[in-house]
Amino acid sequence: MTYVDLVLEKLSTDGDREALVGGDTRLTRSQARDLLFRLADGLVRRGVRPGDGVAVYVGNTPEAVLLNLAVHLLGGRLVYVPPEPGTAELKALIERADVAAVVVDPSFGTQVDGWHLQDLPGNPVERDPAPEFATVFYTGGTTGLPKLAVHPSRKTGLWETRASLPPMNLLSNTLITHGSGAGATMTALLTGSKLVLGPSTFDADTFVRLARDEQINMTIFVPPMMYEVLDHPDCPGPQFHVMVGGSPLAPKRLRQAIEKWGPVVNQGYGMTEAHAITMMPASEVDLDRPDTLRTVGKRNPLTEVEIRDGDVWVRGPFVMEGYWGEPPLSETSDGWFNTGDMGYFDDEGYLYLNDRSKDxxxxxxxxxxxxxxxxxxxxxxxxxxxxxxxxxxxxxxxxxxxxxxxxxxxxxxxxxxxxxxxxxxxxxxxxxxxxxxxxxxxxxxxxxxxxxxxxxxxx
Missing domain, CATH: 3.30.300.30 (ANL, C-terminal domain)
Structure with missing residues (x-):
């Protein structure tokens, strides 16, 4: 079993409950399940088979969330194509990824050619989830060539704890084709939550409106997004828990967030190549102990973390297999990956990051x-x-x-x-x-x- 099996279980119960909200689209669990199978059928009708690579150039929409899930359902290799690079680099990325198909949402951008997401759905043919799949994330390479971090499917046991959490009204603010947005999407689907998708380009005014209108009680930020909300004249008061990742929080801003919203700000440290390295729960942040405002927390129990010559190295189930087209980490470094971050542990096991090596x-x-x-x-x-x-x-x-x-x-x-x-x-x-x-x-x-x-x- 994989996370897809658990998601299908959620979508098969309480069918009238809302599952996905984005723009003008609102889907119940039943409607989401139906569209998931229709998108999978559309891919199969066009020749996609287990193991095939499918590149997706899509924004934050309910249809895009279900497209990504459909690729995994079929046992495909889901390749996220980000909007940051120019047209030439995007073409090089797709060529390098060795994909059988490209799916695009023209409303998100026109830099990439492929099957239009809106034309893809076929019939709602129910299928059993494939036992294996993969997800590929783009990351800029030091050589100038795009690098593609490959994450294999994970066994259900790694997701069961998350799936046991109660449903939420979760507002995701980052792109679903990046690590934090993809993680938020998976959390919402696994917990049977209502996933509200912020626009593909973050806007603090929209966040304030959605937080109010959708009765949001959990949200996902990267730090600059949180800062914009805190500086907004209509910044909401206490109503939601917060998950922040992507880069460390400035201690002053973390203090400001806690004073505004209460002890609800949880931090995660990870990256494209290595997810869920550490966690700093809101309960462990103490305003009277400034060091707790600077740390990114203690290591994930499933992940090994070492400091070597000042650099943070990691190994574990949430670390990529390797870069597409290159030898796997298991062959080159016994599974260990150098994060490129510089840091140290204190005596209590809390990790502190000094800087990115390149910065x-x-x-x-x-x-x-x-x-x-x-x-x-x-x-x-x-x-x-x-x-x-x-x-x-x-x-x-x-x-x-x-x-x-x-x-x-x-x-x-x-x-x-x-x-x-x-x-x-x-x-x-x-x-x-x-x-x-x-x-x-x-x-x-x-x-x-x-x-x-x-x-x-x-x-």
């Missing part, structure tokens, strides 16, 4: 490390600063120096005072040599601060 700024006469995340978290505690992003700026004498991009609250910000505060708190090495005030920080399609785009301004 570390190497500067000074002795080429020392400046951890940009540490600087970001400190600067947002200064008066007038709402958001901050530190990146490396090339320098002829020092190799790299610190450059700060700031979003203010509209008040005048004294740049010299910011520099002095940084030096006093973090030392001379962290002193920003350049400061740029912007209206907003660039974000990726999944809502993370796009530091690569900021760095590109200096090339």
């Amino acid at each position: 570390v700024i190497v500067t000074g006469r002795t080429s020392d490390n400046v951890y940009s995340r540490l600087l970001d978290d400190f600067v947002v505690t200064l008066p007038g600063v709402r958001q901050a992003a530190a990146v490396a700026q090339p320098d002829d004498a020092l190799g790299e120096v610190v450059h700060l991009f700031l979003v203010t609250d509209g008040s005048d910000v004294d740049v010299d005072r910011i520099r002095a505060s940084v030096v006093a708190e973090l030392g001379e090495l962290y002193q920003p040599r350049g400061v740029t005030i912007v209206d907003q920080l660039p974000l990726t399609k999944v809502g993370k601060v796009d530091k690569r785009k900021l760095r590109s301004q200096f090339r």
Whole structure:
């Protein structure tokens, strides 16, 4: 059995209960089950067989959620095609993924050609779920070529605990073709919850409306989304539990969220290649202990985590098999994967992340490390600063120096005072040599601060 079997069990009971809401579409469990089988039949009629790769270029719609489930139902290899890359890279990704079919939603974008999702449904032919399938996520490669992280199907035992949770009204804000959105979708389907899909491009106004109108009691954010909601003039009060992932929370913002919503903010640490590495439950965050605002929690009991030369390495059932077209991790590293994050454990087993390896700024006469995340978290505690992003700026004498991009609250910000505060708190090495005030920080399609785009301004 796989998670698909458990989802079908939920969709086969209490058929009039709402299951999926997105845009103008509202589907009950019975309607969702019917459409799931119709989409699977449409794929089969077009020649898709178990083991085939099916690339999907879709946004946050109920039909797209069921399409993804249909590929797994048939035992296919589901390849998520994200909107971030340009047309040429998307074509290279699809070619590299070796797929038998491409399904697109033209309302989401026209960069990719394929079968239209709206034309796909066939007859509601009931099928038993295949015993094996795979999911493939895109991740940018250091060589410039797209890399595709392959996650195999997992046995039911890994999902039964989640499936035993009570139904919720869950609002998912991230794209369903990325890790956090896919995880939220699976959680909602497994628990028999009403899954409300936010727009494919996050909008705080829409979040506020949906939270109110759909009586949301659970929601999924990446940090910049949560910050936008907290800054919204009509930010809801306590009504929902929160799950945050994608990148660590700034301690000041976590404190603000707890003061606004109560002790309901749960954090998860994972990535495209390795899901569910650690968890920091809301119950373990103590406002009187600042360190609990900085940690990403303790390791998932099913995942091994080691610190090697400052880098975080992981192994376990939620770690990818490997990259498509490359040897599996079991052959190259005994199943271990280097996350690219730098961190350490404290004596109680809590993991703290210093930075992404690629975001570390190497500067000074002795080429020392400046951890940009540490600087970001400190600067947002200064008066007038709402958001901050530190990146490396090339320098002829020092190799790299610190450059700060700031979003203010509209008040005048004294740049010299910011520099002095940084030096006093973090030392001379962290002193920003350049400061740029912007209206907003660039974000990726999944809502993370796009530091690569900021760095590109200096090339």
